[in-house]
Amino acid sequence: MSLTYEPSVQDFLSRGPLGSFVGGENRALESSAIFPTVDPGSGELLANVKEASPAEVEDAVAVARHVFERGKWSGLAPNQRAVHLHRLADLVEARKSTLAEIESLDVGKPLSQAEWDIGNFCQTLRYYANLSVHVQYRNPIAVAQHEARTVHFPRGVCAFIFPWNFPLLLVGWGIAPALAAGNTVVIKPAEETPLSTLYLVQIAEEAGMPAGVINVIPGSGEVTGAALSRHPGLARMSFTGSPEVGRLVARECGLNLVPVKLELGGKGAAVVFADTDVDATAEALVSAITLNAGQVCCTASRWVVDDRIYDQFVSSAIARMKQVRIGYGQDPATQMGPVVSPKQRDRILGYLDKAKQQGGESLLAGGRASVPEKNGYYVKPALLAGDASNVACREEIFGPVAFVLRFRDEEEAIRLVNQSPYGLANSVWSRDLERANRVAEKMVAGNSWINAHNVFVHGVPYAGVNLSGLGGGVLGPNTFFDYMRDLSVVRPLQG
Ligand code: NAD
Numbered sequence: 001m002s003l004t005y006e007p008s009v010q011d012f013l014s015r016g017p018l019g020s021f022v023g024g025e026n027r028a029l030e031s032s033a034i035f036p037t038v039d040p041g042s043g044e045l046l047a048n049v050k051e052a053s054p055a056e057v058e059d060a061v062a063v064a065r066h067v068f069e070r071g072k073w074s075g076l077a078p079n080q081r082a083v084h085l086h087r088l089a090d091l092v093e094a095r096k097s098t099l100a101e102i103e104s105l106d107v108g109k110p111l112s113q114a115e116w117d118i119g120n121f122c123q124t125l126r127y128y129a130n131l132s133v134h135v136q137y138r139n140p141i142a143v144a145q146h147e148a149r150t151v152h153f154p155r156g157v158c159a160f161i162f163p164w165n166f167p168l169l170l171v172g173w174g175i176a177p178a179l180a181a182g183n184t185v186v187i188k189p190a191e192e193t194p195l196s197t198l199y200l201v202q203i204a205e206e207a208g209m210p211a212g213v214i215n216v217i218p219g220s221g222e223v224t225g226a227a228l229s230r231h232p233g234l235a236r237m238s239f240t241g242s243p244e245v246g247r248l249v250a251r252e253c254g255l256n257l258v259p260v261k262l263e264l265g266g267k268g269a270a271v272v273f274a275d276t277d278v279d280a281t282a283e284a285l286v287s288a289i290t291l292n293a294g295q296v297c298c299t300a301s302r303w304v305v306d307d308r309i310y311d312q313f314v315s316s317a318i319a320r321m322k323q324v325r326i327g328y329g330q331d332p333a334t335q336m337g338p339v340v341s342p343k344q345r346d347r348i349l350g351y352l353d354k355a356k357q358q359g360g361e362s363l364l365a366g367g368r369a370s371v372p373e374k375n376g377y378y379v380k381p382a383l384l385a386g387d388a389s390n391v392a393c394r395e396e397i398f399g400p401v402a403f404v405l406r407f408r409d410e411e412e413a414i415r416l417v418n419q420s421p422y423g424l425a426n427s428v429w430s431r432d433l434e435r436a437n438r439v440a441e442k443m444v445a446g447n448s449w450i451n452a453h454n455v456f457v458h459g460v461p462y463a464g465v466n467l468s469g470l471g472g473g474v475l476g477p478n479t480f481f482d483y484m485r486d487l488s489v490v491r492p493l494q495g
Contacts, residue, residue, distance in 0.1 A: 009098055024041075024211025037418045046195065064215050074183070088207040102196050106192075160186070180357075191219065229249045237249065263469045267302060270426065270427045271304045271426070282313055313382070322399075348399035355403075360387075385400070
């Protein structure tokens with residue numbers, strides 16, 4: 001296994017310290033604080049990054065506003081913007097191997113999964129570029145005695161705060177509709193994983209995007225994220241992350257009456273009926289809980305299994321969890337990489353302890369894993385069982401840990417699923433499609449999937465309810481209009 005980076009990756013990493021990229025140039029101040037970004041697979045430094053201070057946040061929003069107001073982007077026709085977005089997608093595709101390696105190194109995820117993320121980013125750009133040239137921006141309204149219409153306009157400077165689990169993919173889900181609608185954007189990536197976003201903004205101009213349309217301000221949540229959240233000059237804020245921080249961001253935005261969109265955590269369930277193919281379902285759910293080392297907001301971390309197949313399902317799942325190949329993200333044999341940080345590893349190990357203290361049964365112990373010659377943050381998959389009130393069944397762990405529950409009839413299964421205060425995504429597994437569809441509609445969440453888990457389709461809205469989010473979600477056609485303001489124009493007709 002070669003551990004040398006691709007020359008283009010090496011070149012990017014050695015440009016450091018990286019920092020705010022605003023108005024088409026590196027605008028980090030000499031005096032900015034420096035924080036390291038680390039390869040979680042080896043614990044080694046990848047690059048130093050300068051944290052955007054509140055003054056730099058101010059500068060970024062001012063530049064984004066200036067560019068918006070001069071109309072260099074907002075004033076283009078939708079098809080002109082769409083050409084730019086397709087060109088950006090073309091260039092990202094051409095640089096896919098560089099971006100995928102950067103993403104894999106920064107998050108720890110297997111290279112093949114990082115490649116999938118970059119491909120998804122391009123699809124998102126293309127989906128909203130195409131949508132933007134087909135929607136109506138002026139809609140006449142048929143009402144008596146008035147001539148009336150609504151008109152959609154871009155809003156202005158849209159701010160985005162992202163988590164570390166799918167850095168570039170989530171940037172795409174967030175900014176693509178905002179850009180296609182004619183807004184300028186300011187992005188704060190997670191402090192653990194700023195690299196792919198910083199690379200993206202550096203190549204955006206090469207792709208022909210006007211300078212200052214996409215701006216990136218790396219830094220911590222407490223400094224950079226907080227300064228962005230409380231900025232009164234934002235036209236919109238979109239936050240993706242935990243409910244705890246989502247509340248803080250929403251509160252700050254509320255004080256300025258800045259509209260906010262929140263995409264938050266989850267505690268998804270999979271309901272497995274006895275008539276399903278048990279081994280195939282176990283295989284699919286083990287893949288889901290080990291994808292990205294379990295650090296997936298919508299993954300199925302509660303497996304709600306028909307009592308009649310419970311034992312068969314559990315032994316099939318355990319056998320598969322034991323076979324998952326844990327390793328370094330750049331090793332092609334790796335199925336599951338490390339978790340993102342020592343903090344995240346300790347959080348997962350802490351939940352395993354707390355679950356046991358509360359009487360949970362450890363069906364597969366999990367715990368730390370080691371990978372030869374790599375001093376990274378590796379954990380093994382774990383399977384827990386016990387009462388639904390157990391902390392590991394209630395709270396989002398964000399690691400490769402599933403909690404299995406039994407049910408005896410459909411009502412009990414639905415009751416167990418809906419006990420959660422979260423509401424992001426659940427799945428139902430059954431050959432009886434009538435029942436699967438019935439159960440899918442009774443589970444309270446933004447998304448119900450049938451005989452699959454983690455299904456993301458451009459054009460199908462993906463959103464959370466309750467503790468999992470508010471404000472309309474992502475990926476749907478309506479998301480595009482979230483980034484536009486509406487104006488009604490009305491003229492009373494005489495006589
Ligand atoms: P987090 O909430 O800790 O951090 C998210 C972002 O908020 C980071 O950029 C962080 O720097 C920033 N932040 C922290 N404190 C802040 C503050 N006071 N003001 C402004 N910004 C602040 O979340 P995380 O640990 O990075 O990510 C994991 C969480 O994200 C999980 O709960 C996961 O379910 C959720 N998530 C949700 C979705 C979705 O689409 N619903 C997608 C991915 C992740």
